[in-house]
Amino acid sequence: MPDFTTSIADFENPVHAQAIVDIINSYACEPHGGGRKLDEAVSSRIVPGMKAVPGAFTILAWEEDQAVGAAICFQGFSTFAAKPLVNIHDLAVLPTHRGQGIGTQLLNAVENQARRLGCCKVTLEVRQENPQAEKLYLRVGYGDPDGFRTRFLDKKLRDVEL
DSSP: OOOEEEEEOOTTOHHHHHHHHHHHHHHHTSGGGTSSOOOHHHHHHHHHHHHTSTTOEEEEEEETTEEEEEEEEEEEEETTTTEEEEEEEEEEEOGGGTTSSHHHHHHHHHHHHHHHTTOSOEEEOOOTTOHHHHHHHHHTTOSOTTSOOOOOOOOOOTTSOO
């Protein structure tokens, strides 16, 4: 079995920046990711946009010198704990590398970074159409710890350029 490593992406490093975009685009092309590659105008703004958000970080999973997975994360704040938190906004592993423990490694790396940042928890969302990801999250301890069923809803703002 290949050996995988993780590292925090350097948004200034063109190799890391391209890896982030490529992994997100790979996920976007899957049915549960929307079924099509992101528009170039969007792809070109992903990393510069994340650089501009305080507390944003990405953890990349590597097989030698190839990025094979990414966890896109943003710091937030828990009002109920009055402490920072980390939200995993996207977690993606290239289809050719799934089932090899990379998702678990990425989640562990995010949790370790959250601890270093003094965060009280890590949050994430999963689409119903992605049962493989949900199975991973449940297996490593994500769920509804307070007994409240959780859903993530959103509203797209039409007057904002997407």
